[in-house]
Amino acid sequence: MEDLVLKIENKEYYTQYDKNDYSNIKLNGKPFQVELLKKYSENIFSFAVNQRLLQVELVVDENQNLIVSYDGLSYQIDITNETKKMLGKFVQSSASGTGSSGQIKAPMPGMVVKILVEPGTEVHKGDSLLIVEAMKMENALKSPIRGKVRNVIVKEGTAVEKDALLMELEPF
Amino acid sequence: MFKKILIANRGEIAVRVMRAAKELGIDSVAIFHEVDKEMPFVHYADYAYKLESETPKAGYLDIQQIIEIAKKSGAEAIHPGYGFLSENANFSQACADTGLKFIGPKPHAIEVMGSKTKARELMAEAGVPIVPGTKEKITDIKKAMEIAKELGFPVLLKAASGGGGKGMRKVFKQSELSDSFDAAQRESLKAFGDDSIYLEKFILNPKHIEIQIIADEHGNYVHLGERDCSIQRRHQKVIEEAPSTVLTPELRQQMGEVAINAAKACGYVNAGTVEFLFDKNKNFYFLEMNTRLQVEHPVTELITGIDLAKEQICIAAGKTLSFKQEDVVSRGHSIECRIYAEDPFNNFLPDTGVIKYLREPGGKGVRIDSSVETGTEISIYFDPLLAKLVSWGNDRLEAISRMERALKHYTIKGVKTTIPFELAVMKHPEFRYGYFDTGFIENSFDFEVLSKMKAENDELIAAIAAYGFRIFRSSQVPVTNSKPHTSKWKQAELILRRQG
Numbered sequence: 001m002e003d004l005v006l007k008i009e010n011k012e013y014y015t016q017y018d019k020n021d022y023s024n025i026k027l028n029g030k031p032f033q034v035e036l037l038k039k040y041s042e043n044i045f046s047f048a049v050n051q052r053l054l055q056v057e058l059v060v061d062e063n064q065n066l067i068v069s070y071d072g073l074s075y076q077i078d079i080t081n082e083t084k085k086m087l088g089k090f091v092q093s094s095a096s097g098t099g100s101s102g103q104i105k106a107p108m109p110g111m112v113v114k115i116l117v118e119p120g121t122e123v124h125k126g127d128s129l130l131i132v133e134a135m136k137m138e139n140a141l142k143s144p145i146r147g148k149v150r151n152v153i154v155k156e157g158t159a160v161e162k163d164a165l166l167m168e169l170e171p172f
Numbered sequence: 173m174f175k176k177i178l179i180a181n182r183g184e185i186a187v188r189v190m191r192a193a194k195e196l197g198i199d200s201v202a203i204f205h206e207v208d209k210e211m212p213f214v215h216y217a218d219y220a221y222k223l224e225s226e227t228p229k230a231g232y233l234d235i236q237q238i239i240e241i242a243k244k245s246g247a248e249a250i251h252p253g254y255g256f257l258s259e260n261a262n263f264s265q266a267c268a269d270t271g272l273k274f275i276g277p278k279p280h281a282i283e284v285m286g287s288k289t290k291a292r293e294l295m296a297e298a299g300v301p302i303v304p305g306t307k308e309k310i311t312d313i314k315k316a317m318e319i320a321k322e323l324g325f326p327v328l329l330k331a332a333s334g335g336g337g338k339g340m341r342k343v344f345k346q347s348e349l350s351d352s353f354d355a356a357q358r359e360s361l362k363a364f365g366d367d368s369i370y371l372e373k374f375i376l377n378p379k380h381i382e383i384q385i386i387a388d389e390h391g392n393y394v395h396l397g398e399r400d401c402s403i404q405r406r407h408q409k410v411i412e413e414a415p416s417t418v419l420t421p422e423l424r425q426q427m428g429e430v431a432i433n434a435a436k437a438c439g440y441v442n443a444g445t446v447e448f449l450f451d452k453n454k455n456f457y458f459l460e461m462n463t464r465l466q467v468e469h470p471v472t473e474l475i476t477g478i479d480l481a482k483e484q485i486c487i488a489a490g491k492t493l494s495f496k497q498e499d500v501v502s503r504g505h506s507i508e509c510r511i512y513a514e515d516p517f518n519n520f521l522p523d524t525g526v527i528k529y530l531r532e533p534g535g536k537g538v539r540i541d542s543s544v545e546t547g548t549e550i551s552i553y554f555d556p557l558l559a560k561l562v563s564w565g566n567d568r569l570e571a572i573s574r575m576e577r578a579l580k581h582y583t584i585k586g587v588k589t590t591i592p593f594e595l596a597v598m599k600h601p602e603f604r605y606g607y608f609d610t611g612f613i614e615n616s617f618d619f620e621v622l623s624k625m626k627a628e629n630d631e632l633i634a635a636i637a638a639y640g641f642r643i644f645r646s647s648q649v650p651v652t653n654s655k656p657h658t659s660k661w662k663q664a665e666l667i668l669r670r671q672g
Binding site: 004006008009011013015017022023025027030032034036040041042043044047049050052054055056057058066068069070071072073074075077079 | 528529531546579580582583584585588589591592595622623625626627629630631632633634635636637638639640641642
């Protein structure tokens, strides 16, 4: 499953799944282990997140948004099917746009909202490097190669044009 | 003692009375409209009769039909609960006329206390303090100015023949009086064809303190102390407690005696409540008397150990009160949170839907009087009170801690509830210290704290959501659609129907 950006109450969580075990999740780089312990009724579950227990309700509303309710509070998770579709396309285009040269370029005009690495960070192929917001959607740009970050050219909050150079990687 | 009684009500209060009846060995008869067929109160009863009516609410207000059912069922007495027919003198009279015992006061007491002007006159005569103001109608601004100065600002102008807030004005300064008086007169003339005005002292953000009284048919009157019901939203109580943080034993005794005098003045029998406005200088003024069992009666039960619903039935059966004033001992502290199907994030708008899952808290010092179970539908027809969560502790802080842990463990899925708001109040410093009045929600409570409560668990929720997307995608776990969307228009309609 591709990486996602989840938005809860204006906060963003860049989400990466472990390829072999999707209960291992990284949120903005921080690891979480999610375990479904019990199902109470149709949409009511007990989860352990890093051993912390939470009884929640998971519901998908009419706009295909996921709603999580916990302790009487209801959290709307912003990511629609539409976003997911666009995201899928975007991830592909970003991969082809960057090739394997180690130069990370903006695949379309947008805004750099988050930089997830710094010079010297070692990255694997498919690791997320930075998040660019385009057309009000956030997209993770992934490393096309295994290597090391040589240079981060943009800053968070920078508006970039299509094909602008964002980051340079050094292959191993 | 009765063998069978009819409960002319629904929801949690019907269950409350039936519990009392069961403990006394009395069979209970429920009445219900078709829409309530699956509500727990119907099935808690020993017998149930269906009401035929155009609207669900009308059934519970149909005196003739209810009396007929009572007769048919063989019930000897009727408990009216609260709301519906509980403060309807005609209903009390109709019961008396047909040889049924009304578990509550006589028609005369209900009638007098139901009329604001009659009650005010009677209370003044009985020496019960009332909000200072004019008895005679005023049409002259000079006279109004004279009286306003005497009362001291702020003052309240009220249409003498009015009601419903028309022709009502709050005046905070002398310089505003003339304009406000003119406006009140114009509005009053338009609405009621009478431009005379009453002047009253305006009590800004008082505390709402009420005294529980109980009286038998043999002239015994006892008060059971106070309840503080100052936490209100839309001028309706939402959190109550006993005792109040501001009453001294002397003041409690004084207010208790005044409440008993109020009850005696109208020949009151059975359980009743005298409500007072309590100002910053510890002055108290008669507000009104509720001639029925109150929603918030459990907090009094928990600190006194007295079962009010059982006492009510025994009094109606002609028994003498089982205790005297000096036997009433208050122990510890009790708090009640009314759990409503309302959205505290959206101005307490009522919510509807089906309770998909319900898990109630338990343990020491926790009581729940509930009207719902898993599968219950919360409809648009009635007040959206789901349950009353009541805690008891040796002291106020223990009662608060118990309430907090109980609220956290209370899981109601399918409708939005007031639980997050109540949790935030339990954590609020002014509430914890006991400094609060009826202006609490307006002036002290910051709804931002609800968002902050949300932010505390953002990360964990995000982790679950991330996992949730995965299981949703691979359809390993069936996830169904939520309830149909309720439009703003529909929500507005909901409130109106409930108020009507």
